[in-house]
Amino acid sequence: MLAGGGDYSFLVDLIDVEMGRKGSLGRQVSVRFDRNPMNPDIVLRPASQSDASLLERWDRQPHVISATTDDPAAEKAFVDAYWPDELAAQDEHNEYLIAELCGQPIGAMQIIDPHLESTHYWGEIQPNLCAIDIWIGEPDCLGRGYGETMMRLALQRCFADPTVTAIVIDPLASNVRAHKFYRRLGFTPVGRRKFGDDDCLVHELKRQNWRSNFSEDAIAIQAGTE
Numbered sequence: 001m002l003a004g005g006g007d008y009s010f011l012v013d014l015i016d017v018e019m020g021r022k023g024s025l026g027r028q029v030s031v032r033f034d035r036n037p038m039n040p041d042i043v044l045r046p047a048s049q050s051d052a053s054l055l056e057r058w059d060r061q062p063h064v065i066s067a068t069t070d071d072p073a074a075e076k077a078f079v080d081a082y083w084p085d086e087l088a089a090q091d092e093h094n095e096y097l098i099a100e101l102c103g104q105p106i107g108a109m110q111i112i113d114p115h116l117e118s119t120h121y122w123g124e125i126q127p128n129l130c131a132i133d134i135w136i137g138e139p140d141c142l143g144r145g146y147g148e149t150m151m152r153l154a155l156q157r158c159f160a161d162p163t164v165t166a167i168v169i170d171p172l173a174s175n176v177r178a179h180k181f182y183r184r185l186g187f188t189p190v191g192r193r194k195f196g197d198d199d200c201l202v203h204e205l206k207r208q209n210w211r212s213n214f215s216e217d218a219i220a221i222q223a224g225t226e
């Protein structure tokens with residue numbers, strides 16, 4: 001990121017775009033953002049009952065299984081989840097989303113209010129947070145930047161609520177590739193924690209860090225609410 005704050009660099013980039021990619025000295029300059037722009041072919045849509053079989057299929061993918069359990073013998077991710085029931089149990093504090101690339105489902109997300117969500121998965125936790133889970137189901141869609149766009153869309157969705165102060169996530173402590181992914185997005189580790197049998201490394205992204213890391217995303221939702 002350029003020194004001097006995200007908003008400033010975003011404006012400079014916009015000016016470069018306006019100037020037809022020529023700098024003030026007439027040299028060709030590259031169009032740079034603080035971050036890559038989001039992939040416009042990816043959208044998040046609410047999950048419905050008709051997605052249950054898709055989610056069940058993704059639960060059998062080895063990369064999804066290893067992200068959800070340290071049991072090397074596991075044959076399924078989210079072993080306690082029966083998707084028709086999970087999907088039926090959605091409410092204003094617990095929603096599943098499907099990410100689509102050019103209209104084709106590629107992955108899923110869950111966004112909850114960990115303080116108000118009915119299963120109290122997070123136990124005692126402060127209000128005004130969102131907890132996010134993400135998994136790309138299609139193996140050939142991994143490592144192509146789609147996860148970053150999915151997370152940025154979800155972060156916009158969460159922070160559009162002005163009362164939300166931070167996002168928390170609970171990757172397995174063993175899921176070091178996911179830690180790297182989250183840290184690149186600005187999350188910081190806050191501590192190791194057991195959720196049932198799962199040994200997790202909780203990470204957090206505060207609103208102010210999101211605003212400075214993704215100023216263009218913050219500006220976009222601000223513009224949408226004005």
Ligand SMILES: CC(C)(COP(=O)(O)OP(=O)(O)OC[C@H]1O[C@@H](n2cnc3c(N)ncnc32)[C@H](O)[C@@H]1OP(=O)(O)O)[C@@H](O)C(=O)NCCC(=O)NCCS
Pocket residue numbers: 063064067133134135136137141142143144145146147148149169170171172175176177178180181
């Ligand atoms: C974590 C995840 C959402 C990242 O999405 P993505 O589109 O693959 O990520 P990007 O292309 O933006 O970034 C790739 C980075 O993701 C990380 N990553 C994590 N798991 C990965 C996997 N199974 N395959 C490829 N990359 C993975 C890597 O750190 C990679 O960085 P690198 O290219 O420098 O090695 C996705 O890889 C995934 O769904 N993994 C399996 C489920 C999971 O781990 N979910 C998180 C549970 S908390």
